[in-house]
Amino acid sequence: MSDNESENETLMALKAELGDQALEELGEEKVVSMYKDMVRIRRFEDQAGRAYQQKKVKGFCHLYTGQEACAVGAINALRDDDNVIAAYREHGHALARGLDPDRVMAELFGKAAGVTNGKGGSMHLFNVDKNFYGGWAIVGGHLPVAAGMAFATEYRDLDEVTMCFFGEGSIHQGVFHEAANMAEVYDLPVVFVIEDNRYAMGTELSRVSAVTDLKKKAKAYDMKAFGADGQDMFDVWSTSKDAVDYARNESRPALIHLDTYRYKGHSMTDPATYRDKDEVADEQRRDPIQRMSNWLVDQEIMADDDLSEIDEAAKEMASDAVDFADQADFPDLDSLTDDVYVDWPWEIR
Amino acid sequence: MSREITYRQALNEALFEEMHRDEDVFLMGEEVAEYDGAYKVSKGLLDEFGSDRVIDTPIAEAGFSGIGIGAAMMETRPVIEMMTFNFAILALDQILNNAAKLRSMSGGQLSCPIVIRGPGGAGGALGATHSQSLEAQYAHVPGLKVMMPSTPADAKGMLKTAIRDPDPVIFIESEVMYNFTGEAPDADEEYTIPVGSADIKREGSDCTVVTWSRVYHDAVDACETLEEEYDIDVDLVDLRSIRPFDKETIAESVKKTNRVVVVEEGWPHASVGSSISSWISRELFDFLDAPVGRVHQRDVPMPYAFNLEAESLPQAEDVVEAVKEATYYSF
Numbered sequence: 001m002s003d004n005e006s007e008n009e010t011l012m013a014l015k016a017e018l019g020d021q022a023l024e025e026l027g028e029e030k031v032v033s034m035y036k037d038m039v040r041i042r043r044f045e046d047q048a049g050r051a052y053q054q055k056k057v058k059g060f061c062h063l064y065t066g067q068e069a070c071a072v073g074a075i076n077a078l079r080d081d082d083n084v085i086a087a088y089r090e091h092g093h094a095l096a097r098g099l100d101p102d103r104v105m106a107e108l109f110g111k112a113a114g115v116t117n118g119k120g121g122s123m124h125l126f127n128v129d130k131n132f133y134g135g136w137a138i139v140g141g142h143l144p145v146a147a148g149m150a151f152a153t154e155y156r157d158l159d160e161v162t163m164c165f166f167g168e169g170s171i172h173q174g175v176f177h178e179a180a181n182m183a184e185v186y187d188l189p190v191v192f193v194i195e196d197n198r199y200a201m202g203t204e205l206s207r208v209s210a211v212t213d214l215k216k217k218a219k220a221y222d223m224k225a226f227g228a229d230g231q232d233m234f235d236v237w238s239t240s241k242d243a244v245d246y247a248r249n250e251s252r253p254a255l256i257h258l259d260t261y262r263y264k265g266h267s268m269t270d271p272a273t274y275r276d277k278d279e280v281a282d283e284q285r286r287d288p289i290q291r292m293s294n295w296l297v298d299q300e301i302m303a304d305d306d307l308s309e310i311d312e313a314a315k316e317m318a319s320d321a322v323d324f325a326d327q328a329d330f331p332d333l334d335s336l337t338d339d340v341y342v343d344w345p346w347e348i349r
Numbered sequence: 350m351s352r353e354i355t356y357r358q359a360l361n362e363a364l365f366e367e368m369h370r371d372e373d374v375f376l377m378g379e380e381v382a383e384y385d386g387a388y389k390v391s392k393g394l395l396d397e398f399g400s401d402r403v404i405d406t407p408i409a410e411a412g413f414s415g416i417g418i419g420a421a422m423m424e425t426r427p428v429i430e431m432m433t434f435n436f437a438i439l440a441l442d443q444i445l446n447n448a449a450k451l452r453s454m455s456g457g458q459l460s461c462p463i464v465i466r467g468p469g470g471a472g473g474a475l476g477a478t479h480s481q482s483l484e485a486q487y488a489h490v491p492g493l494k495v496m497m498p499s500t501p502a503d504a505k506g507m508l509k510t511a512i513r514d515p516d517p518v519i520f521i522e523s524e525v526m527y528n529f530t531g532e533a534p535d536a537d538e539e540y541t542i543p544v545g546s547a548d549i550k551r552e553g554s555d556c557t558v559v560t561w562s563r564v565y566h567d568a569v570d571a572c573e574t575l576e577e578e579y580d581i582d583v584d585l586v587d588l589r590s591i592r593p594f595d596k597e598t599i600a601e602s603v604k605k606t607n608r609v610v611v612v613e614e615g616w617p618h619a620s621v622g623s624s625i626s627s628w629i630s631r632e633l634f635d636f637l638d639a640p641v642g643r644v645h646q647r648d649v650p651m652p653y654a655f656n657l658e659a660e661s662l663p664q665a666e667d668v669v670e671a672v673k674e675a676t677y678y679s680f
């Protein structure tokens with residue numbers, strides 16, 4: 001890609017027919033609101049990264065920048081009563097699921113007003129009212145838990161689906177294989193969503209994986225597998241819809257492979273020297289937000305001004321979230337022993 | 350002692366030297382090769398020894414620790430890096446059921462000279478799943494040895510010992526300590542530190558403090574406060590190995606001071622601190638003028654909020670208070 005080519009010329013197009021499908025099935029307003037969600041996630045992460053540099057957010061903080069279409073496309077294929085569970089790179093899933101950005105940011109700041117009262121932090125966001133079940137930071141640890149959630153809904157004859165997000169690096173854990181097998185054996189309506197951003201920390205998939213076409217992993221368990229361009233919101237949505245419908249109607253598990261990319265380091269402390277700038281620039285040719293922006297303009301749904309307005313609103317949402325988090329209080333020291341048990345006979349020392 | 354190095358560099362040197370000394374030593378784990386280690390402990394090892402001996406793995410702790418155990422059984426000398434010991438929980442079956450039992454279960458036919466190493470303990474706002482002091486899991490198990498150095502000089506000498514040891518050694522470092530500096534012998538000065546030897550890092554006659562790993566440094570701060578503000582001189586025992594632990598050194602110290610406080614980073618119940626306290630109470634009862642004091646983390650999962658994290662972890666002031674209590678200072 002030469003420097004004087006403009007972004008738009010080199011940008012890859014979305015799958016247009018899926019855009020038409022989305023317009024027809026979801027309507028223009030919903031499509032625009034999904035687009036807004038992606039922009040909000042990106043601006044939220046900008047602020048989270050900034051706050052980390054200012055040491056207002058600490059510990060491990062994994063930004064979702066670049067992967068927005070995955071969470072937004074997939075979660076919008078769900079009903080509100082379906083269940084979502086994710087790994088530690090989950091700010092985006094939380095926002096896409098409708099969690100209050102103020103309270104998510106407050107959680108990152110370790111404040112009492114955070115979604116888990118400051119107990120969980122960036123990697124452990126929960127909001128059960130929104131059927132958002134975390135925020136899990138041990139790689140692969142939540143995969144059988146997701147199957148268990150599906151077990152429970154199945155057990156109670158509910159027709160809810162559980163959607164479980166994780167990175168491609170997690171697929172090498174034994175629990176992936178244990179969970180996949182049992183999900184199939186017990187007919188569990190769980191959708192496993194691999195967000196394949198190519199790198200697990202600094203490790204590119206092919207260096208440690210005998211199989212790089214991860215859809216093949218489903219075959220070993222006779223599980224139905226789907227795949228989509230993770231940088232194409234419509235493709236993610238449409239594919240997820242097929243998988244979710246299948247899981248719900250057949251009461252069976254499904255696997256979705258999303259080909260995506262993270263723009264930032266693995267976490268805020270990773271300089272990402274294992275890949276060069278050209279690679280990142282090349283990947284940005286399929287930027288999920290830019291591609292949608294172009295599509296919206298092409299379809300004459302939005303003008304450039306409208307897009308700027310959306311971006312401004314997203315920036316404001318994110319900086320408001322920071323203000324809220326800044327002003328919120330740290331938890332009371334007494335709350336240290338809250339919520340360890342319902343009832344506990346010893347003094348907790 | 351003529352140079353200052355970091356804890357990280359000390360470990361790095363130990364790995365370099367041992368890999369040069371013995372071709373059977375290899376290093377395996379997540380991000381150890383091309384990334385130079387998640388905490389850069391293995392920096393430069395890939396360049397020096399190549400990808401046959403410095404091996405990146407997928408995220409599969411049970412699997413690659415098992416590979417290490419199998420290879421150790423065949424008389425190689427694997428060093429398995431756990432990105433942190435929170436993730437070694439996934440490998441506990443391999444470590445407890447296989448590595449620890451191999452020699453005994455095979456009637457002495459087989460050995461398992463493996464080192465499983467990496468950081469443990471609290472790292473700083475890492476939350477409940479990533480800030481745990483889990484040494485008790487290993488200290489509990491016959492067949493394992495457990496080492497937890499607190500200074501760069503110890504880290505180097507102890508890791509070299511661990512790698513040469515014929516039995517499985519769990520070697521727990523600390524994210525927080527990697528950047529700590531300390532005096533160490535010159536680079537070309539060969540030394541090792543035996544398993545199960547404690548080190549009296551500060552001499553005093555009023556009270557013994559037994560500690561290990563990161564909180565040793567809080568204990569040092571506490572000793573200074575105790576001396577300056579209360580005129581209490583602490584005999585500070587850095588345990589270094591927690592299985593086996595150095596009973597003689599503790600006994601000698603307690604016989605001198607007649608008071609003791611055990612300081613650990615982790616939870617209080619069924620912990621290494623509780624085990625050592627119990628041993629002292631039984632074996633040294635006649636020499637004690639006060640109940641064995643204990644300082645430990647609060648008995649809760651680690652909260653993320655910064656103020657709660659500090660409240661949860663043992664602090665130097667807690668050590669000061671515990672020593673004052675053991676020496677009846679307040680009365």
Ligand SMILES: Cc1ncc(C[n+]2csc(CCOP(=O)(O)OP(=O)(O)O)c2C)c(N)n1
Binds near residue numbers: 167200266432
């Ligand atoms: C069991 C376990 N081992 C190691 C880690 C450290 N770790 C955190 S994230 C990560 C990489 C995971 O990559 P991937 O699953 O692809 O997700 P991504 O970060 O790319 O979203 C590693 C090794 C961990 N959290 N848990």
